[in-house]
Amino acid sequence: MSGFELVATLCLAGLCAARVIPAPVPQSEDACTASAKTILENRRETRPGSTIDAMDCVPLEDLAGKAAAVIETAPGHFVHFGQVETMGPGSVGDFANTGFIIGTEAVAVIDAGTTRALGEALYLAIRQQTDLPIKWLILTHMHPDHALGADVFQEAGAELVGAQALNRSLSLRADPYLTNMDRLLGADVMHGTTVVLADRLVSDRLHLDLGDRVLELVAHEIAHTDNDLTVFDQQSGTLWTGDLVFLEHTPALDGSINGWIRVLENLPDIPATQLVPGHGRMVHSHPEGTQPTLVYLGGLRDQVREAIANGESLNTALRHLGLGLESKWHLFNEFNPRNATNAYVELEWE
Numbered sequence: 001m002s003g004f005e006l007v008a009t010l011c012l013a014g015l016c017a018a019r020v021i022p023a024p025v026p027q028s029e030d031a032c033t034a035s036a037k038t039i040l041e042n043r044r045e046t047r048p049g050s051t052i053d054a055m056d057c058v059p060l061e062d063l064a065g066k067a068a069a070v071i072e073t074a075p076g077h078f079v080h081f082g083q084v085e086t087m088g089p090g091s092v093g094d095f096a097n098t099g100f101i102i103g104t105e106a107v108a109v110i111d112a113g114t115t116r117a118l119g120e121a122l123y124l125a126i127r128q129q130t131d132l133p134i135k136w137l138i139l140t141h142m143h144p145d146h147a148l149g150a151d152v153f154q155e156a157g158a159e160l161v162g163a164q165a166l167n168r169s170l171s172l173r174a175d176p177y178l179t180n181m182d183r184l185l186g187a188d189v190m191h192g193t194t195v196v197l198a199d200r201l202v203s204d205r206l207h208l209d210l211g212d213r214v215l216e217l218v219a220h221e222i223a224h225t226d227n228d229l230t231v232f233d234q235q236s237g238t239l240w241t242g243d244l245v246f247l248e249h250t251p252a253l254d255g256s257i258n259g260w261i262r263v264l265e266n267l268p269d270i271p272a273t274q275l276v277p278g279h280g281r282m283v284h285s286h287p288e289g290t291q292p293t294l295v296y297l298g299g300l301r302d303q304v305r306e307a308i309a310n311g312e313s314l315n316t317a318l319r320h321l322g323l324g325l326e327s328k329w330h331l332f333n334e335f336n337p338r339n340a341t342n343a344y345v346e347l348e349w350e
């Protein structure tokens with residue numbers, strides 16, 4: 001692929017870094033130079049407090065080294081696998097699986113990573129593959145490791161799509177998400193990262209046609225969160241589950257354990273042959289790939305119900321809830337206690 005990308009040195013609160021500012025269509029060097037001034041003026045208006053120290057139109061091939069690593073798991077179907085690690089110093093926040101799907105007329109992106117930089121890296125990976133317009137960014141849910149890299153795709157002209165409750169829930173948490181991520185990852189890693197909301201909300205189902213390739217989006221009841229959305233690429237038979245399915249990485253409950261189990265029990269109705277989990281560095285066969293998450297949640301629910309029936313307080317129960325469910329999960333001790341707490345609070349009132 002060819003074309004030029006605008007790279008600007010943006011300074012925010014005294015911290016400067018090179019940022020890729022995408023245009024809706026791939027540009028020649030002349031078009032890039034001509035549009036640079038307008039694009040940057042627009043940014044200055046919409047984002048007061050930032051200054052631009054330098055800008056340059058860079059050939060796309062010179063930016064290949066900054067592109068996210070992706071694997072083409074089926075023709076036109078690309079996955080970037082996030083790392084299974086804790087959030088903390090030294091991490092660039094690359095935790096969630098993200099990717100993109102290319103039709104004959106357009107591209108759809110699924111999730112955007114934790115930071116502006118990760119969103120840019122995914123954008124550059126797309127531009128290494130195709131000149132087609134990036135028409136949609138689909139957010140599988142509001143969590144920061146999936147959603148905070150989104151604004152680069154809005155700049156690139158994509159419509160942001162999420163489940164019905166996404167904007168409400170993401171707005172409520174926007175400030176704490178940014179503050180927490182600044183603290184955990186550092187202001188330099190988070191440079192340029194802002195929260196943007198979806199342009200289109202899905203209450204039930206939505207079909208997106210990328211040109212001879214239809215994606216089926218389904219919004220689910222409250223489960224991992226209250227705004228989980230799955231994406232089924234009929235052509236490759238691949239289901240993007242977002243965090244309804246975890247592999248390797250211990251599941252994290254931020255919605256309803258009862259709802260999540262129900263949703264997982266119904267996911268086999270979607271006629272996919274393989275799935276991409278929200279976390280876990282693999283594509284797995286469907287519906288078998290849903291099993292580890294279901295086994296963990298089912299086991300945890302049984303234990304929590306038993307503790308409540310025995311009259312155990314949450315504090316006492318937390319000493320043993322999850323025992324025997326560790327399996328091969330990574331980060332079990334980081335996530336299990338919070339899951340057990342959330343499940344207890346929910347099931348106490350059954």
Ligand SMILES: [Zn+2]
Pocket residue numbers: 141143224243252278
């Ligand atoms: Zn999540």
